[in-house]
Amino acid sequence: MDILITGLLLGGTYALIAVGLNLQYGMVRIMNLANGELIVIGGFAAFWFQTAASVSPLLTVFLVAPVAFALNWLIYTVMLRPLVKRAKSRGQLEVDAILTTFGLSFVAVGVMLAVFGGDYFSYSYLARPVELLGATFGLNRIMAFLGAVVICGALYLWLNHSRPGLSIRAIAVAPQSARLVGIDVQKLSALAFALGGAVTAVGGGLISMFLTLDASTGVMFTLKALIIVIMGGVGDMRGTIVAALALGVLESFVASVLDPGLTLAAAYLLFLLVLLFRPQGLFGRGQA
Amino acid sequence: MKRDAWQDLALGxxxxxVAACLPWFGGSYWLSIGVTIAMYTVLATSWALFSGPTHYISLATTAFFGIGTYTTGLGIDHLPYWVLLPIAGVLGAVLAGLVGLATLRLSGVYFVIFTLGLAELVRQIITWVQNFSGQKGLYVLTDITEADIYWQLLGLAGIVFLGGWAIGRSRLGFALRIIGDDETVARHSGINTARAKVILFMVPGAVAAIAGAILAPRYVYIEPLLAFTPMLSFQVVIMALLGGTGRLWGPLVGVIPFTFLWEAISASFPNQTTLLLGLCFLLIVYLLPKGFVGLIESVRRWAKSREGYA
Amino acid sequence: MRAPNAVLSLRGVTRRFGGLVAVNDMSFDVTEHEVMGLIGPNGSGKSTTLNLISGALAPNAGTISLRGTPLSQLPAQDIARKGVARTFQLVRLLPSMTVLDNVKAGAVFGHRRRWGSEADDHAMAMLEKVGLGRHAFAVPSQLTYIDTKRVELARVLASDPKILLLDEWLAGLNPTELGQGIDLIRALREEGRTIILVEHVMDAIRSLCDACVVMASGTKIAEGTPEAVLSDPEVIRAYLGDDDA
Incomplete structure (x- = not known):
């Protein structure tokens, strides 16, 4: 039982990261492989404000979000839009986006190594045990989970009920037709990309409350977020959340029953099954 | 046409x-650089054989390489060394085939993600198995010298180039060029696209595994983190793309300068190799989308057109 | 049930997209040396039918067979190898390859497989047949629109198909080009090729087709000679709409 709850708590935070990535990949069609570095940057900001100025990570995220938003907006408009424009085909854009975001990810890691060194960083915040359904959990994990729930909920409502949210979903489904009905595809793509980045960085801030990070852990998060997005279905927020919770549970199960060193292997096995049997994602509709 | 082909072969x-003479003339420093260059030439050229025409970016080099290293590490006490190389090749090819079957039907993003994690997956499994048996690493003690390793890698490079040359002239090579241009046309022309891609992906898989098996004696002590360094995959991608995948010799043009640059950076700023990799990726996308090969060819075209006007 | 000399037979072929039935219970035969027109208003399911025959899509029900060999569940590449070759509604050429190599793709991997100089010669012969011999070493981006269509036709011919599927091959041509295009297809017909034409150009249908199948809303509404079906009141209604529509 406590494995299940630990897993759900972890999965909630994964959901936040993966929702951020899915906004970028599902809506804007840019596979952002620098996603994990954004998490580490978000986590590092939380760490720095907590240790240097004793600012609660839950407050830091309000600073992290707009900064990450602006940064991702810039990345999209300056670096990625020219690629979108020059791409002759979907495949070429895919390759260019993969190489560019890999490049950004390595640059980010390199800069972080140069500025902060290669040490692990962690801090103690709300590390009080809390009793929940007969087992104890860190309060920080529960707070992070609640933060994730609030943000995912808000995002879901925004995408389904606000005008820009609906427009972004229209772009995801049919970019050509969206243009015809008067949607400013360029502006909204940038908006969705920036928003995805902001959500991811906030997720990093929340995760740092209970996980130890270092400059080069980003790629692990990127991998997990990618697996979740594909498992849940590209562009499908509901699927992403379900897949994230499933992955969280699977990981905590493998970590406690088999070996903590095998969590990624387990995630991979799950990924392989998805690729073999449901490549369109858990809730995706079959193509043929 | 025919005569050009023989000229290319003879030149190669x-x-x-000439390259094989290095151990007699260069010192130990140059020999070690030579081994590095030969290794990356083998890896990047075989990588480009698959990824060049298909545009699928494989990050699995490390996984295959590590499997080869472990083949030597585990087998050296039981089997003659010369048997281990083909075994490593077969293991690499089989793994590549399995990965290909699972992912090559799908879009390129899925393939990148899967290969990115493949090395980590294999590493975690090996570490886990080793924890059971209680040993942390393996000793590979042989009397194979650095020069032997160098010659073996050169031999492998020769095979890769010859293989690439033959594939380029075969139906498989032609099929892959068509697939790279338009997969729908390829299918409707009667090409079994999935099979062609899987077969070709087995080439870099086998080659990287053999390279790993050849290099194992150089490491002496093998442990998972060493055999499965994630950087290797990225370095190979960068070198191949930097050189250009449009020609068989393209990756070589990327390998040589990059090796020296990498050596220089890791000697003076060991922490900044990651940054270097990142900048190279961006350089490739924004300035050299077709690599040095593309650059050389456009300069040549430009020179020719000037000649035409003069 | 199948006509004795039928090359291609469709029986009860149905394809659904979600709730929409794009092709509903289609049955027809194409006999040897016949040019068959598959016509109907936009959205009537012609292209989907072609996609089902060529294997781009799989039918939900029904059978498609080539001289009695079932094709319905095969992937596109196997169908192509068995001798069904198609062109695309929006021309698809291989942009990085020369015109000759584009045509060679058909010669090397199609129904009859050739290699080496035999493939080169055959591809060249096909290019000359469509009137493009002098452009063999050009790249597709240098060609005019009708010439790209000719290259695609040559690629299809190079595979020695038992049946050709031409998906609106004449669409988008100007009047001069249209004349040339019709002549080219007529030449193929005189060679005795078996062809299915999906077409909107009525002049072409009248002058080229031996038989026509008319589709509307995914269903076959008429079949017969071009003169007969084009004067059928139901066909006219399908094209022009009901009085009360």
């Missing part, structure tokens, strides 16, 4: 023979 053989 001469260059290979």
């Amino acid at each position: 053989a001469v260059l290979l023979a």
Whole structure:
């Protein structure tokens, strides 16, 4: 039982990261492989404000979000839009986006190594045990989970009920037709990309409350977020959340029953099954 | 046409023979650089054989390489060394085939993600198995010298170039060029696209595994983190793309300068190799989308057109 | 049930997209040396039918067979190898390859497989047949629109198909080009090729087709000679709409 709850708590935070990535990949069609570095940057900001100025990570995220938003907006408009424009085909854009975001990810890691060194960083915040359904959990994990729930909920409502949210979903489904009905595809793509980045960085801030990070852990998060997005279905927020919770549970199960060193292997096995049997994602509709 | 082909082959053989003289003339420093260059030439050229025409970016080099290293590490006490190389090749090819079957039907993003994690997956499994048996690493003690390793890698490079040359002239090579241009046309022309891609992906898989098996004696002590360094995959991608995948010799043009640059950076700023990799990726996308090969060819075209006007 | 000399037979072929039935219970035969027109208003399911025959899509029900060999569940590449070759509604050429190599793709991997100089010669012969011999070493981006269509036709011919599927091959041509295009297809017909034409150009249908199948809303509404079906009141209604529509 406590494995299940630990897993759900972890999965909630994964959901936040993966929702951020899915906004970028599902809506804007840019596979952002620098996603994990954004998490580490978000986590590092939380760490720095907590240790240097004793600012609660839950407050830091309000600073992290707009900064990450602006940064991702810039990345999209300056670096990625020219690629979108020059791409002759979907495949070429895919390759260019993969190489560019890999490049950004390595640059980010390199800069972080140069500025902060290669040490692990962690801090103690709300590390009080809390009793929940007969087992104890860190309060920080529960707070992070609640933060994730609030943000995912808000995002879901925004995408389904606000005008820009609906427009972004229209772009995801049919970019050509969206243009015809008067949607400013360029502006909204940038908006969705920036928003995805902001959500991811906030997720990093929340995760740092209970996980130890270092400059080069980003790629692990990127991998997990990618697996979740594909498992849940590209562009499908509901699927992403379900897949994230499933992955969280699977990981905590493998970590406690088999070996903590095998969590990624387990995630991979799950990924392989998805690729073999449901490549369109858990809730995706079959193509043929 | 025919005569050009023989000229290319002869030129390749001469260059290979010249390169083979290095251990007699260069010192140990140059020999070690030579091993590095030969290794990356083998890896990047075989990588480009698959990824060049298909545009699928494989990050699985490390996984295959590590499997090869472990084949030597585990087998050296039981089997003669010369048997281990083909075994490593077969293991690499089989793994590549399995990965290909699972992912090559799908879009390129899925393939990148899967290969990115493949090395980590294999590493975690090996570490886990080793924890059971209680050993942390393996000793590979042989009397194979650095020069032996160098010659073996050169030999492998020769095979890769010859193989690439033959594939380029075969139906498989032609099929892959069509697939790279338009997969729908390829299918409707009667090409079994999934099979062609899987078969070709087995080539870099086998080659990287053999390279790993050849290099294992150089490491002496093998442990998972060493055999499965994630950087290797990225370095190979960068070198191949930097050189250009449009020509068989393209990756070589990327390998040589990059190796020296990498050596220089890791000697003076060991922490900044990651940054270097990142900048190279961006350089490739924004300035050299077709690599040095593309650059050389456009300069040549430009020179030719000037000649035409003069 | 199948006509004795039928090359291609469709029986009860149905394809659904979600709730929409794009092709509903289609049955027809194409006999040897016949040019058959598959016509109907936009959205009537012609292209989907072609996609089902060529294997781009799989039918939900029904059978498609080539001289009695079932094709319905095969992937596109196997169908192509068995001798069904198609062109695309929006021309698809291989942009990085020369015109000759584009045509060679058909010669090397199609129904009859050739290699080496035999493939080169055959591809060249096909290019000359469509009137493009002098452009063999051009790249597709240098060609005019009708010439790209000719290259695609040559690629299809190079595979020695038992049946050709031409998806609106004449669409988008100007009047001069249209004349040339019709002549080219007529030449193929005189060679005795078996062809299915999906077409909107009525002049072409009248002058080229031996038989027509008319589709509307995914269903076959008429079949017969071009003169007969084009004067059928139901066909006219399908094209022009009901009085009360």
